[in-house]
Amino acid sequence: MMSKLPFEIGDTFTFSKTIGESDVYLFAGITGDLSPNHVNEEYMKKTVYQKRIAHGVLSLGFASTTSTIVAEKAPMPSVSYGYDHVRFVKPIFIGDTLTVTYTIAAKDEEHDKTIGDIEITNQDGQVCTVAQHILKYFP
Known part of the structure; x- marks a missing residue:
C-alpha cells in the first residue's frame, strides 16, 4: 500500500538563528515574561549561569518555524497539532547560534x-531543547 502522507521516516529539515539581545527583549515584551533570568544581568551574575538566559519557549518558537518549513514542503494542507515531551535541557544564552533539526x-x-523529533543544539553541538511535534495533514 502506497503512503498517502508526504515524507519518509528519517527525512530531516533544519533552521538556524543566532539569538540576539533584541530577540530576548522583544519576546519578553510580547509574552510579559520579564523574569530576571532573562532581563536582569546583575541578578544572573549571582547564579550558576553568570549571565542572562533566553526563554526556553523562544527556542520552541524556532521549532515552530522549522515545522512550518516542513508543512510548506508538503503537497497538501497541514496544521500543527502541537508539541509533546518538551524539555529545556541546557540554557540558551544571548549570542548562541541555535540549529533546529526536525526529523x-x-x-x-x-x-x-x-510525528517529528525536534532537537535544538547550540553552536557547540550541545542539545538545548528537545520535543516531538505532530503535523496533521488534509489529503
Missing part, C-alpha cells in the same frame, strides 16, 4: 499525521 520519526496513516 520525521513516525507516520500515522490512519489519522493523517506525522
Whole structure:
C-alpha cells in the first residue's frame, strides 16, 4: 500500500538563528515574561549561569518555524497539532547560534499525521531543547 502522507521516516529539515539581545527583549515584551533570568544581568551574575538566559519557549518558537518549513514542503494542507515531551535541557544564552533539526520519526496513516523529533543544539553541538511535534495533514 502506497503512503498517502508526504515524507519518509528519517527525512530531516533544519533552521538556524543566532539569538540576539533584541530577540530576548522583544519576546519578553510580547509574552510579559520579564523574569530576571532573562532581563536582569546583575541578578544572573549571582547564579550558576553568570549571565542572562533566553526563554526556553523562544527556542520552541524556532521549532515552530522549522515545522512550518516542513508543512510548506508538503503537497497538501497541514496544521500543527502541537508539541509533546518538551524539555529545556541546557540554557540558551544571548549570542548562541541555535540549529533546529526536525526529523520525521513516525507516520500515522490512519489519522493523517506525522510525528517529528525536534532537537535544538547550540553552536557547540550541545542539545538545548528537545520535543516531538505532530503535523496533521488534509489529503
